Every structure is written in C-alpha cells, then in structure tokens.
Amino acid sequence: MWGGRFAEGPSAVMRAINASIPFDKQMWRQDIAGSKAHATMLGAQGIVEADDVATILTGLDAVAADYAADGVPDDLALEDIHMLTEARLADKIGPVAGRLHTARSRNDQVATDFRLWVRDAIDQTDAALGGLQDALIARADEHAASVMPGFTHLQSAQPVTLGHHLMAYHDMIARDRGRFRDARARLNKSPLGSAALAGTGFPIDRDATAAALGFDGPTTNSLDAVSDRDFAIEYLTAAAQCALHLSRLAEEFVLWASQPFGFASLSDQWSTGSSIMPQKRNPDAAELVRGHAGRITGCLVSLMVTMKGLPLAYSKDMQDDKPPVFEAHGLLELSVAAMTGMIDSATFRTDRMRQVAETGFSTATDLADWLVREAGVPFREAHHITGRAVAHAESLKVRLDALPLGALREIDERIDRRVFDVLAVDASVASRTSFGGTAPSRVREAVAAARAAREAER
Numbered sequence: 001m002w003g004g005r006f007a008e009g010p011s012a013v014m015r016a017i018n019a020s021i022p023f024d025k026q027m028w029r030q031d032i033a034g035s036k037a038h039a040t041m042l043g044a045q046g047i048v049e050a051d052d053v054a055t056i057l058t059g060l061d062a063v064a065a066d067y068a069a070d071g072v073p074d075d076l077a078l079e080d081i082h083m084l085t086e087a088r089l090a091d092k093i094g095p096v097a098g099r100l101h102t103a104r105s106r107n108d109q110v111a112t113d114f115r116l117w118v119r120d121a122i123d124q125t126d127a128a129l130g131g132l133q134d135a136l137i138a139r140a141d142e143h144a145a146s147v148m149p150g151f152t153h154l155q156s157a158q159p160v161t162l163g164h165h166l167m168a169y170h171d172m173i174a175r176d177r178g179r180f181r182d183a184r185a186r187l188n189k190s191p192l193g194s195a196a197l198a199g200t201g202f203p204i205d206r207d208a209t210a211a212a213l214g215f216d217g218p219t220t221n222s223l224d225a226v227s228d229r230d231f232a233i234e235y236l237t238a239a240a241q242c243a244l245h246l247s248r249l250a251e252e253f254v255l256w257a258s259q260p261f262g263f264a265s266l267s268d269q270w271s272t273g274s275s276i277m278p279q280k281r282n283p284d285a286a287e288l289v290r291g292h293a294g295r296i297t298g299c300l301v302s303l304m305v306t307m308k309g310l311p312l313a314y315s316k317d318m319q320d321d322k323p324p325v326f327e328a329h330g331l332l333e334l335s336v337a338a339m340t341g342m343i344d345s346a347t348f349r350t351d352r353m354r355q356v357a358e359t360g361f362s363t364a365t366d367l368a369d370w371l372v373r374e375a376g377v378p379f380r381e382a383h384h385i386t387g388r389a390v391a392h393a394e395s396l397k398v399r400l401d402a403l404p405l406g407a408l409r410e411i412d413e414r415i416d417r418r419v420f421d422v423l424a425v426d427a428s429v430a431s432r433t434s435f436g437g438t439a440p441s442r443v444r445e446a447v448a449a450a451r452a453a454r455e456a457e458r
Helices: 012-018 021-044 050-070 081-101 106-142 162-187 206-212 222-227 230-256 284-307 316-345 350-357 364-375 379-396 405-411 417-421 425-431 440-457
Strands: 147-152 155-161
Touching: 021 050, 021 081, 021 106, 021 206, 021 316, 050 081, 081 106, 106 162, 106 222, 106 230, 106 316, 106 440, 147 162, 147 350, 147 425, 155 162, 155 350, 155 425, 162 230, 162 440, 230 284, 230 316, 284 316, 364 379, 364 417, 364 425, 379 405, 405 417, 425 440
Parallel strands: none
Antiparallel strands: 147 155
C-alpha cells in the first residue's frame, strides 16, 4: 500500500494499532458515495477517460452490493475502509481501479466521509427526537389539568400540572434539535478536493463534487479542511446536552416509579425484575438512559482532548476521532428510543400526584399573592403573614385551606372569606395564566402550538 518507500512490512502490533477498519467500516456507504462523486467529476473534467469512469462506477456499485449483502471484512492489512474499497474495486475491474485515487488523498477522503456520516447521524437523531416530542405532546394534552406537586430542592413548592411538567421536556428537546440543526448547517461544506493538505494541480471541479454529495459548497482552505473536526465535536456537544436532558427525564421516572413517590408505573416493556426479590419492578431502562449520559459526555471529552494539541494538518491521532462519535450516536439512539417508549406507555397515578400536591403547604404563595392583590399588602409583608399562617397550619397538622377563617383573621384581619377561592390546588394552577404558566388553558395552548410546529415539519 505504501509503494516503494518501505522495504519491510509492518509488525503485527503496528498493523493492529494502525488499522481503523474495525470501526471506520461503518462509513462504507459514505465512502462509496464520495468515490462515485469523485469519479464522475474526474470524467467530466477530462482527467480520466469516460470509459474508465463508467467501469469504476459499475465496480463501485458491485462493491457496495457485496458490503450490503455480506458486511465489511476486518482486513487489517488494508488499514481502513478507503483502502479496502479500492482493493475490492481492483478485484472487480482490474488496474483501472487505480485511476480512482487521482487528485485526492485519504486525508480529504476521510474528512468527507466523516462529514457525510455525521450529517446522516444528525438527520436520524433529529427524526427520533421529533418522535419523542410527539410522545410528550400527546401525554401533556392528556394531562393538561392533572395536578401534581412542583418542586424546588425536591421540596413541595407550588402545584403544577403534569402536562406543564411534560411540556418542559418538550421544550428542552426542541433546543436540542436546534443545536443539532445548527451543527448540520455548519458542517455542510465539502473537503473533497483538498487532497493531502495543499490542494491539487489537477483541474478538478470541487463545486461539482460538493453538489453531488448534497453539500452547500466546498470548504475554502485545504489545510483546515483535512484537519478540521469541529463538526464532530459540535455533534458530540449537542449529543451530550441532549443526553443530559434525557437523563433528567429518566431520573424523574426513577423517582416517580418508586414507592415513596408512586407517581407513575412503567410498563412491563420498560421494567425488569429481581433475581432474588420477586416483588421488585425496577426502572432499569430509565437508569441506563441516565448512565448513558455519562458515557456520551465522556465521548465529547475524549475527542476534545485528542484534538487540543494537534498542529496542522493531519495527524494519525485523528484516526481516534470516529470511535467516540460512533459510540455516542449509538447510545443516544438507544436513549431516545427508550425514553419515547417509556413516555408512550407509562401509567400516571394522578390521584397520588394530587394527594402529594395538597401537602407541604404548596399554595402558600397563592395566599401571599391574594394579600397583595386583594388587600393591597406589600409582598414582603404578605410573605411574612403567610409564613405565620403556614406555621399555624403546621402546628394543627392541617392544610392551609383547612384553616378556619377566624384563625386566619387572627393572623391578619385583612383576610376574608374570598381567600379560600385561591387556597385549593385546582384554583392555584388555574390562576397561573401568565404566558408559559401552568394553567390548563396555557398548557393546552402550548400543546396546540407544539403540534402545529410538528405538522409544519412534516
């Protein structure tokens, strides 16, 4: 492969450490596509004769058919998917296969293949996240008025609705999709034609190959083109952020499915049992999604550390760019699919959610707001009055809305019977009508807007 420069072949260890075919074979479709675009351009530019180009294209289709049918073999002697494909092409069509590598290097070839692979991965992830949004939207619509406790510091804070809670994750996923799409837009330039690092003296048409591969145009600097892995780091950054969101949602399910919470029950499809405790119903899928977030973040750190000290242009360290991206993509696909399934099939115990929402004096803020709104009390004073009311209710072991009016008036005589209109949890959530609030009417508006956005995408 290395021509006449070396008298001896590599040692077995060198061959093993140098080969990337065990993992970069995942890019065989992109490698075939890039080779076909390059060959077609060579013919159009008169660099390779038309008959030879036709033979090369037919041979590449035959190699692709073999890969699709039988898989890609791990031939360490041929190092990577690029050399393997060229060797297989030579088996099919003979010496004319050698013309395919005219005016390109493995450096611009791998940069192109990898961009194509990441672009495809982003499209797959975006579609899967859209499906997760659909699941969240459907369940949020179903539970737009289902009262549950809203927490800060994992302490009961104010009542919210389950629909509002689920739509919070919908909005997180929307931002994730935006990050992936931004990354896609930036990566969509073609390195093909940059050759090893300096470009080529052949009269190639880089615009033609870029267009054939669906890029917006060619990259503008050959040194940067072959050494850039920003697109892979951006993909991993978006993947890590998305995984963090999925992990937070998974943690909610772990808590909600526990006996102390009892807010939700996961279906048999997304639960496991215990080898020794027959009563157990473990949220293993949610726990694994939570664990995957750490691994995906590790993939990001791995590639960033690999790239941090590399001079221009290509260095062999960059061969290690693909395993973390491939691993992260596989883990993220599993995580999104698992969370979508859990959302779709979970049984929410809204009776238990309401019961907990009615504890912890979660409508205390409503009492303070009522004092401000109806009695003209400054908020800081209203906060103090409400704190005294909570302390009194706590001493009696009753809810705020169970305190007698007389007891409330002893705390502050400006309180009247109208206060009971806001102290129940249903009244509390119904009153939160500010844009983005938890009122059922606002949740249904948010659901309708999200559905309309999804329909516009289709």
